[in-house]
Amino acid sequence: xxxxxxxxxxxxxxxxxxxxxxxxxxxxxxxxxxxxxxxxxxxxxxxxxxxxxxxxxxxxxxxxxxxxxxxxxxxxxxxxxxxxxxxxxxxxxxxxxxxxxxxxxxxxxxxxxxxxxxxxxxxxxxxxxxxxxxxxxxxxxxxxxxxxxxxxxxxxxxxxxxxxxx
Amino acid sequence: xxxxxxxxxxxxxxxxxxxxxxxxxxxxxxxxxxxxxxxxxxxxxxxxxxxxxxxxxxxxxxxxxxxxxxxxxxxxxxxxxxxxxxxxxxxxxxxxxxxxxxxxxxxxxxxxxxxxxxxxxxxxxxxxxxxxxxxxxxxxxxxxxxxxxxxxxxxxxxxxxxxxxxxxxxxxxxxxxxxxxxxxxxxxxxxxxxxxxxxxxxxxxxxxxxxxxxxxxxxxxxxxxxxxxxxxxxxxxxxxxxxxxxxxxxxxxxxxxxxxxxxxxxxxxxxxxxxxxxxxxxxxxxxxxxxxxxxxxxxxxxxxxxxxxxxxxxxxxxxxxxxxxxxxxxxxxxxxxxxxxxxxxxxxxxxxxxxxxxxxxxxxxxxxxxxxxxxxxxxxxxxxxxxxxxxxxxxxxxxxxxxxxxxxxxxxxxxxxxxxxxxxxxxxxxxxxxxxxxxxxxxxxxxxxxxxxxxxxxxxxxxxxxxxxxxxx
Numbered sequence: 001x002x003x004x005x006x007x008x009x010x011x012x013x014x015x016x017x018x019x020x021x022x023x024x025x026x027x028x029x030x031x032x033x034x035x036x037x038x039x040x041x042x043x044x045x046x047x048x049x050x051x052x053x054x055x056x057x058x059x060x061x062x063x064x065x066x067x068x069x070x071x072x073x074x075x076x077x078x079x080x081x082x083x084x085x086x087x088x089x090x091x092x093x094x095x096x097x098x099x100x101x102x103x104x105x106x107x108x109x110x111x112x113x114x115x116x117x118x119x120x121x122x123x124x125x126x127x128x129x130x131x132x133x134x135x136x137x138x139x140x141x142x143x144x145x146x147x148x149x150x151x152x153x154x155x156x157x158x159x160x161x162x163x164x165x166x
Numbered sequence: 167x168x169x170x171x172x173x174x175x176x177x178x179x180x181x182x183x184x185x186x187x188x189x190x191x192x193x194x195x196x197x198x199x200x201x202x203x204x205x206x207x208x209x210x211x212x213x214x215x216x217x218x219x220x221x222x223x224x225x226x227x228x229x230x231x232x233x234x235x236x237x238x239x240x241x242x243x244x245x246x247x248x249x250x251x252x253x254x255x256x257x258x259x260x261x262x263x264x265x266x267x268x269x270x271x272x273x274x275x276x277x278x279x280x281x282x283x284x285x286x287x288x289x290x291x292x293x294x295x296x297x298x299x300x301x302x303x304x305x306x307x308x309x310x311x312x313x314x315x316x317x318x319x320x321x322x323x324x325x326x327x328x329x330x331x332x333x334x335x336x337x338x339x340x341x342x343x344x345x346x347x348x349x350x351x352x353x354x355x356x357x358x359x360x361x362x363x364x365x366x367x368x369x370x371x372x373x374x375x376x377x378x379x380x381x382x383x384x385x386x387x388x389x390x391x392x393x394x395x396x397x398x399x400x401x402x403x404x405x406x407x408x409x410x411x412x413x414x415x416x417x418x419x420x421x422x423x424x425x426x427x428x429x430x431x432x433x434x435x436x437x438x439x440x441x442x443x444x445x446x447x448x449x450x451x452x453x454x455x456x457x458x459x460x461x462x463x464x465x466x467x468x469x470x471x472x473x474x475x476x477x478x479x480x481x482x483x484x485x486x487x488x489x490x491x492x493x494x495x496x497x498x499x500x501x502x503x504x505x506x507x508x509x510x511x512x513x514x515x516x517x518x519x520x521x522x523x524x525x526x527x528x529x530x531x532x533x534x535x536x537x538x539x540x541x542x543x544x545x546x547x548x549x550x551x552x553x554x555x556x557x558x559x560x561x562x563x564x565x566x567x568x569x570x571x572x573x574x575x576x577x578x579x580x581x582x583x584x585x586x587x588x589x590x591x592x593x594x595x596x597x598x599x600x601x602x603x604x605x606x607x608x609x610x611x612x613x614x615x616x617x618x619x620x621x622x623x624x625x626x627x628x629x630x631x632x633x634x635x636x637x638x639x
Contacts, residue, residue, distance in 0.1 A: 010627040030388050030390065032386060035617070036392040041389075049396075049397035076329065091332070094342070098341040098342050102344075105352060105405045106352065108398050109352055112397070113383075116395065117390075119383035134202070
């Protein structure tokens with residue numbers, strides 16, 4: 001992947017540079033920010049996170065499994081107490097609830113990992129350690145024919161540093 | 167066009183505040199770099215840290231030695247004699263589970279309620295939760311005569327193909343505590359990932375840098391990662407919130423499902439949950455007040471944050487006090503002679519000394535927090551937190567021991583005296599807890615770097631109209 005990386009000290013310059021890049025029809029833009037900011041969500045107009053789907057599926061699987069285990073155990077090893085059901089759903093709600101939370105939470109984390117594509121063995125191109133410290137970064141995917149144009153936009157908005165990477 | 171966050175004077179509300187940091191200000195922190203600098207500075211080991219770690223490990227060894235002695239001699243070494251077959255171990259188990267509640271309360275419930283004061287204290291509280299639950303988890307095993315057979319509690323058939331009874335509160339406990347430990351540890355670790363990335367990028371030592379690189383999982387602070395991360399955090403908080411309430415409810419079922427006087431009451435789940443949160447906040451004060459002083463973090467963990475946490479402490483103390491009084495009311499209203507006799511015995515009989523320690527530490531002393539002056543006095547908050555820890559341990563003593571030593575028939579009435587083995591293992595549990603905590607504070611950030619940065623106004627190139635300057639970052 002080839003592109004241009006720009007580092008910014010200020011949030012408004014970063015936002016304006018993204019707006020300008022989008023006007024110039026650069027569509028593959030990644031922003032690096034030390035902390036989540038709604039400004040970037042707004043300007044990038046990114047789709048909603050799909051993590052919630054993982055949460056739903058994990059939670060449903062968990063609650064199903066959480067009821068199935070005690071019902072199966074009761075059936076396999078019945079403890080018969082006069083007049084009472086061998087498998088009673090009321091106390092099993094506790095196990096069902098706990099496993100819903102357990103599976104749902106783990107599925108949520110798995111979803112975040114899968115959608116964010118982590119764990120990542122290499123940092124890939126377009127990252128600089130300053131982006132976890134205090135600066136903002138914009139990585140624009142651009143071939144050699146448009147790299148200069150992208151770099152010009154970044155510089156125009158006050159980038160501290162602009163460099164081509166591949 | 168995207169709307170930019172502007173520096174906001176105090177009389178102007180924030181625009182779409184970032185959720186976990188709503189309406190919280192840190193005037194002593196100037197820029198993002200200062201956050202990194204101040205928090206990373208806490209990772210340097212000092213003589214005091216080594217001494218504290220040495221003390222914790224010594225306490226742990228004392229506890230371990232006592233446990234080995236108990237395994238050799240049998241559970242009688244721990245001071246049990248019928249009918250009091252639950253003593254210091256179960257008391258301490260409930261105590262540590264309770265301590266473990268404040269972390270998730272502060273990180274998850276206060277996150278959903280958008281309480282800004284949580285931002286600077288939740289990381290410590292989360293670590294406290296994980297280590298407290300790890301400590302609590304030891305006690306059911308310590309309480310076994312044959313601890314190597316602990317896995318019989320897990321729903322897995324033993325070699326005679328006998329399954330545990332899923333209607334038993336002890337089995338519910340296994341599910342609840344293991345779920346709580348797993349979810350709390352996961353919540354703690356994933357919250358740390360962006361901060362470990364900061365350490366990775368700032369670290370000079372190649373070995374530590376490599377280690378942080380592995381733990382950071384290749385986190386790059388990209389908008390995609392943050393988008394999914396913030397959603398994940400929200401959903402985890404939404405799961406953790408009812409989990410906090412359920413876990414101590416389940417622990418309370420260990421008691422409430424029995425017909426023993428003083429235990430068989432439907433008030434137990436809310437009573438236990440309130441007590442757990444109260445004791446956890448007490449321990450948060452015990453930990454955070456010395457830490458902010460030693461690490462010179464008073465400008466981050468501000469007195470306003472402590473004041474807000476003290477109000478929460480006061481509220482939970484009042485809930486706990488209400489529960490204590492309600493128990494007496496229920497016993498009186500029930501007309502049940504055994505219950506009435508038991509509760510009379512609790513405050514005026516054999517165990518009155520323990521009950522009054524509990525009532526004074528948990529109900530009376532926290533009333534001082536109605537005074538704003540005392541809420542903002544860190545010395546008083548620290549002293550009070552020690553009383554709360556003591557009071558909450560005695561609360562569990564008062565629940566466990568008087569009930570077992572004063573059941574229905576006079577021939578069941580007895581006493582209970584913990585032995586040196588009980589006290590050594592109790593000491594060892596504190597050693598185990600503080601050993602982990604001390605190791606944590608020197609290896610990983612005690613404060614959520616990325617969330618604290620959300621509070622700091624971002625630097626702007628163009629000062630907005632009506633403002634003289636942007637953030638200084």
